[in-house]
Each structure stands twice: as C-alpha cells, then as structure tokens.
Amino acid sequence: MATTPLTAEEIDALEPSFLGPTWMRNPLGAWELPQFTLGWQIAGWCAEYLRAEDGGPWKFTPEQLRFVLWWYAVDKNGRFIYRKGVLQRCKGWGKDPLLAVLCLVELVGPSRFSHWDPKTNEPVGIPHPQAWVQVTAVNQSQTTNTMALIPSLMSDRFKQVYRIKDGAELIRANGGKARLEAVTSSYRAIEGKRTTFVLLNETHHWIAGNNGHKMYETIDGNATKKDSRYLAITNAYLPGENSVAEKMRASFEQILEGRAAKISYLYDSIEAHPKTPLTPEALRIVIPKIRGDAVWLNVDAIIESVLDLTISASRSRRMWLNQIVAEEDALYGPAEWKACQRDDLVLRPGDEIVLGFDGGKTDDATALVAIRVADMAAFVIDLWEKPDGPQGENWEVNRELVNSRVHETFQLYDVKAMYADVALWESYITDWAAAYGEGLAVKAPGTNAIAWDMRGSLQRSTLAHERLMRSILDAKLVHNGDLALKRHVLNARRRTNNYGLSFGKESADSPRKVDLYAALMLAHEALYDLRTRGKKTKKRTGRGYFM
Template identity: 35%
Template sequence: MPWRPSRPGERPTLGPLILDWIIEYLAAPDRAEFEPFVPTLEQAQFILRWFEIDPHTGRRKHRRGVISRPRGWGKSPFLAALAIAEALAPVVPDGWDADGQPVGKPWSQIRTPFVQVAAVSEAQTKNSWAPLLEMLDSDALIDAYPRLEPLDTFVNLPRGRIEPVTSSARSVKGNKAVFAILDQTEEWVPSNGGVRLAEVMRINAAKLGGATIESPNAFTPGEESVAEQSAEFYKNILEGKAKDGGLLYDHREAPPETDLDDRESLMAGLRLAYGDSADHPDGCVLHEPPCQPGWSPLDRIVADIWDLGTDPQTARADFLNQITHASDAWLSQPEWASCASPGEAVADGERITLGFDGSRHRNRGVTDATALIGCRVSDGFVFEIAVWEQPDGLAGKDWWVPVMEVNAAVRKAFSRYKVVGFYADPAADWRSFVAEWEYTYGRRLRVRASQQHPIEWWMNRTQLVVRALEQFHAAVVNGELTHDGSYALTRHVLNARRRVSRSGLQIAKEHPDSRRKIDAAVAATLAWQARLDAVAKGVGRRGRGRAVVLS
C-alpha cells in the first residue's frame, strides 16, 4: 500500500519508530544508576528529519547530515545513540503497513553492518566512543541482542561491529560502513588528512546506500575544513546550484549582534544557541510551551567567556557557535557575508574592470593560486571570473598553472564585457604575459596603470598597495561593495591576514608556505582599485570618460 499522510504536511519517516527504539533500549550515559536515554524535543525533531523517506522511491532521503551546536550541547551522546540505532534498529525502509505508514528492518537483514566513529585524533573519538559504551549498558538491550559484546576498542554486534576510526583515509578504504560519525569536522583539514578521510568514508557509505553525519562546532572560514566544505555544499543547495540535495544541514548560532560584554545580550544568545540543553530556569526558547531546563550551565559559560584567558573569537565559536574569523583576519566572515549578492549577474557588454594576480609553479610546497576577478563599474559588484588552484594529492604533483586557460579567460572577458581598466601584478612568472596583454588590449583601456604600462600594477609599490587595500577594506565594511559570494573568492578573502609594515597595513598568508591562498583577494583589490580610478574620471557616465594615468 502506498504511503499516505495522517496529518496535513506530514512527511513519511521512520523517526517515531527509531525514537521508541532508542528510549526502550539505550541507557543514559554518565548516571549513577540506570536511566533510559530520552532525546530532547530538539534532538527528536532532528531524528524525525534524519529518517525521512522519499515517498516516490521508498528510500531514505538523506545520505549526509550535519548537526552543528556549541560545546556542551550534547552532540556526543546524541550521535552515539544514532550510531547504535543505525547498527541495530530497523532503520532501512521496508515498505508500508496496512495504514500506509512506513516500516523498517535492520541492516543485518541485508548485509553485515559496520558502523564507524571517526575523527582525526584518538582524543576526538573518545568524545562519542565513551558515551557509546555507557549507553550499551542496558539489560533490555542485552536481552534483545544476546550476542552483543561491548569492548573497550570495538563493539561486537550479533552480526557486524561498531568501531572507532583514527587511521588515515588509505586504511579505511576497504571498510565499508553503513553509517559513520565524522566528529568535530571543523578540525578536519587538508593538512591532517581530514578532507581525504571524509571523502573516503562517504564513498564507502555510498556503495552500500549508507549515510554519514558530521558533528562540528563552528568552523573558522578559510581553513578549508570538512565543516566549511559542507556549509558551502548546503549553500549551493539553497541557491539551486547543487544537483543533489541529500544533505540534512542543521546549524544554529547566536545572533550576530550578541554582545559579549552585556550579560542580558550574552545570555539571550546562549539560550538560543544551546536550545533544549540550556539550564535557564525559564526553560528553552525554541518551543512553546518551553521545555524544562537542561544540563548546560549558562551562568558558568558566561563566567568562562568573561575570563581574561578566553579569546573572544574562541568564545564565539565554542559557546555561541558563531562562524567568525581568525584573530588576525583582514576581513571577518560577517563583514564579507553582509556584502554578498549571490543572485547578481553581470550582463554581456557591461563596463567592468579586471584584477589579476598569480603564480605559475613552485618547486616546494603548494603553488600560489592564479586569479582573474572582475568588478562592474556602475555599482562596484565584484565577481569571480576564474581561479586556478593546485589540486590536492597526486593530481597536484608537479602542477603548473594552465597558462593557455588563463589567456583564454582574459580573451573571453575582453570579448564578453567592455573592459575599461585592467590591473595585473606581473611578478616574475607573468611579466611576458602581462606585456602581451598590454600590446593586445592596452589601447582599449580607459584607465591605465602608467603611461608606458597600462596593465602592469606592481604589488611591491608599498604606498599604493596600502592605499588600495585600505580602500577595498573600507568598501566592504561600509557596504559600498557587493560580491557574488563565490567559494574561491570568499575563501581567499577570509584567508588574508593583517600584516603591519612601516608604510601601513598590508595582507599576507598566515605563513609563507601556507596552502591557504589569498591571490583572489589581491586580484579583487586590483579590480576594485581600477574601478575607483575609472569612477574618479567619470568613465561609464553617459558613455563619457578619458584615460587616467597613475603616477
């Protein structure tokens, strides 16, 4: 019998069955005596969504999940409960009952279930592994599954096992798990193998029709973490750019205006971030009527935030779950995000300026990126034309920037738009190419870097660089600039770090060999500077304007 809703707006889900199973069989961790594990209303709502079924295919809707909450919210025991349920409970859709409601069966009726709890360090896996072992200490569970054997380093199931994973991506290739927890993915970055590990575990789950859930705290933009990539994927889903929407993304943070120095504002932000787990005497702020007070000690958290040894940015990420920025960031994520206009489009034939920065090859470390960024003259809309970056792994070995593609992108920009200014940092690798661009396109430009070199704009001219960076920064902070929100441009802008010189503030990578590149930020600054020079001379106003030469 096909599924039919019991109430208007209802969607089919195995969630109620799994909730009943969890409450019946699992023990609450960290208790002196046995108590059943009862998810909060907030957690129950996630479970209902996580086990949703596509009524057209009869399969589970979500293959990936993200549950992002502040430290102390209760992610570890909650995900431990989900891991046990995925290993033993009837989580696989198995048609509909006589009333048209979904029913399920355990993985063990299909294949030997393997469930993994993964992190990039052994200490991280203990976050979910320790409560998982405690939750298995239930007479009801042992009676129902007599061959269940919890051990310190793994759990033997009647068929299959649950195991922690801290090894490299290479070593988990053959261990295909039907479900995996990816813990603290804000710390899974390319340098520690976390990005590759996540990729391999998702591929393993995909081969079996399984799923993975991430449990990050707020990530730092620009670190290229797994948590940041998942947030970008969700953004693409919302914008209709992703071809697949199988991600359940649940991130909640305190409002951006939360004032760390004002107790009332801070407490309101904490109550929202912690939801059902907050121990505020008035209960939670998520539901009406409010849920009973939880376990997260908000007064103590306020004291920790106000401790002089606590960095404000760390406090915002850990306790308010706010996605912010590094302490020495040139621009913050909220500042950059406030200027985003992702639906904006630049029409063919519009007046624009271009900025270029790049590198061709590096014998050691990761080659700097090469970026071509545009800026619409009429309103200062900055947009990514192309960014070339060295791939990870073997694909990036002995990689060189594809100069033919770069030349083609420049040629296409001049063909598609009316380019009135083009500033490029030539550097050693690109001087001959910039000279060729000047010969080919120089006469078309309405603003010029100099009389002899209309495009060549050296980033080692300290005073001009400082001024250009100041103007770009001010345009973002004051809302005079908008941008397309593209992933590479955003990442490079947020990667940029403040560096104070005798001449003023400049930007740089976090360290010279960092793989977190900033070239698109430099190119955007050059495009913006060319646009300012064009506007100053009236270029684009009723078709009038004359060339200006920078001294």
C-alpha cells in the same frame, strides 16, 4: 569612535544562520519533513528499548527528531538520501548523547530499508545483518565521551533481546554478529574494514598533525563498501587549522557554489548572527536561539564564561555561539565580509565597470573581477582554478579561454579601466592594452595602459591594499555573496612591511587561494584612480573580437 549599543529589539532581529533541511519550513510555516523516512520507526524503537537519563523511555527533542528524520530519509527506491553528514552545534548541546543513541540504532535497530508497508506505503526498516559500527576520534578522551554514555542508554530488555556483551571499547550483539567499537588515531587499523556506520567525533580537532586527515580519508573510502554511511559531529572550527571540520565545511560550500558535484551530503548547523555582541544583554537573547531545544544549557553560566577575560572572545564565539571565527592573522572574518553583502546586486550588459586581473598558470588561480563604477559593487567575471583531486593533476589554465573571456567582457560592458598583474601574462596584457588602451578613462602606471606590476613596487601595492581594506571595513565596497570570492577574501592573511599592511597566502605552497582577492584589489585601485584622476571618454562602439 565608540558605537551605540544595540537595543534589545535590534539584537532580537539578528537572526541566526540555519543550514540543513532540519530548519526548512513549508509555505504554511510548519517544519518541512521528508516524504519517506525510517526515522519515525526509529523513534518508536528508541522509546521501546533505550532509556533516558531519568530512567524513563528515550525521547528525542523536536529538534533532534527532525534531524533523525532527515538523516534516515530514503528515496522512492528505498535508498538513503544522504551518504554522509555533519552535525555542528554549540558546546553542550548534546551531540554525544544523540550520536550514542544513533550508534545503538545502527548496531541492532531498524537502520536499513527492508520494504514498503502495503497498507501505509511507508518504508519499513530492519537491523543491518552484519552491523559494524565505529566511534572514531583522534584521541581516546573523545571516544570516551560517546562510549561512556552507551551503558546507561541500554535497558535490561535491550540487553536481553539483542544478547549484548558490553565492554569499555567494544560492544557485541546478536552472538557477535554485530559490533560497536571505539577507534582512535590508527587509520591503518581501520583501513579496508567493512564498517556500516562510523561516527566521527569532534572533527574540529582532526588535523594533519594527529593523522586526522588520514583517518577521514580512510573512513570515506570504507564507506563506499556495502550500505555504509558516516556522520561527523563538531563545534565551530578554528579557520586556518585545516581541520577535517573545516575541510567538510569547505566541501559543503563548494557544492553550494557549483564548484563540486552535488552529492548526498547533509550539513546541519545553527550559527549566531556575526554582529551579535558579547554582552550579557545580548547573550540572554541570542543563546536561547542558538541552543535550540537544549534547554539544559544554563544561560547564566555561559555568560560568566564569556565574560571571563582569560578566555578569548573568538573562542567564546566558537564554543557558545557556534560562530566560525577567523584566526588572528586573517585580514577579515566572516562578519566583516557578510556586512558588505547585498543579495539583489546584478551586473548588467552596458554597466560602467573597472576590471582587475590576476593570472596564474598551474597552481595559482586566474581571476577576473569587476567593480561597478556607480555603486562599488564587486562581481566575479570568471575564475579558473585548479580542480581538487585527480582532475587537478597536470592541470594548466586554458590561456585562450581566458583571453576570449577578457575580450568578451570588454564587448559586454563599458570598461573604464583595467589593471592586470603582469606576472606570467605579459604578452596577453600587451595585446589587451593595444586593443583597448586608447578607450580607457584611466591607465595603469608606466607605458602599458593595463599592466600593473604587483611585485615591482611594494609601496604602491601596499597603499592600494590599505585603500581596499578601508572600503571593505567601512562596507563601502559591496558584493552579491559570491562564494568563491568569499573564500579567497577570507583566505587572505596579514603581511606587514615597511610601508604598511599588505596580504598574502597563509604559506607559499598553501592550497588556500587568494587570487580573486588580488584581482579585487587591482579593480578597486583602478576605481580609485578613475575617481581621482580619470578622464571622460566617449562610449565604446564595440569593435568586435573573434577567436
């Protein structure tokens, strides 16, 4: 059925997503700026020594300046607030020129804290005494994008004062004490280097196949030496490629989830609303918002590119709207899942719920998901997932902890049904059925009230999955924005069979888990059965369970 086109007012109301302190405002509506930063001094230094495209002194746009102020923000001890960062913007925004300027700042500018000004109590910056700046990428054309801009930025005074000896891939300053170089793909060539600042160029192209992952790991390792930092610039990445850009975004979202330690990490992005239509009328309204201060981006030219049928819609969204759009075999994109989000949802003790459980042992996660009967609101009760890095070695889920959480859930809520995949957890599921089966309003197929064998009946599982998909795509199932659930849902891939559309991981050994999605499907199927064939039950009195 055709949908009614959005009005100009409705399109204008589709606010972009803003990530990073660059976009924070104070209660009065003014931009939030760091208390202490070297950025103001750096802006003055750039105006004195660097040239703009028109030959005049370099001047940051307000948007660029806010980013610089935050990137060079320091704490009361003079230490940088951020050790690493990501600047994600649409194509043509000007990431390369901005970072070319910052590379020169890092080469000879006031890029490191020296002392506090006794009169103003403001931080004072000095050049790094042994600056070693690298522009890194996985192919030469990417480094050329930045390095080719540098000669035009350097004024005659800059070259004279800092004794510049420039070249295409290596620039030396201060008699060779400071250096700026381009490096491509050779992670071995940069391993162990005492770099002071590294630019990671176009990390959406850094994948395992071109040594992008090894480059990134080497750069991060080098950054632990001295007072080193690194900054990545990227367009919106293609989900599923497992690029460095995707890994850095996943790391950032894990911090937001609380699944990773809160480290000094600046992530700055502005992304169009998922519902933005690719029509000329909508693009004329939205592109000026997404481009920020990059007024040089021609809206008419962008519209022509978007309307060119030889360019896929998903690519246009990534390039010009800075949207992270899922690959072709993904079940859902961020937009479909976002449409189901209700930020005010809270699961309260005593709520009537159904449960879905998908258990793993070592590699696969173990997930317990609830759906509230009254409004089809999904909640993650708990997730046990193998930690990343060394902590994940020899990891195995604590089965008794999971068992205790299941019993606790039955005590806290009015559980009407529970479907649990039997794989690896059959004995526990038998115990849960013995403890609670008689009080359930609907029981799983077979002799066990809770056991639901996802692998035993492909047809039944496929039909259950298609019912879940309809509820999500119609936004009948809602959620509170849980980031772990979002991650597992967006990881799910299309798997067709003789009975219809099912799901799976992108590959058997993929680290991108889907277990919360599997648990969500089981809970949804339990709710479907409850509504179609459930019986009325007396409210559970709450027989206690103790470990």
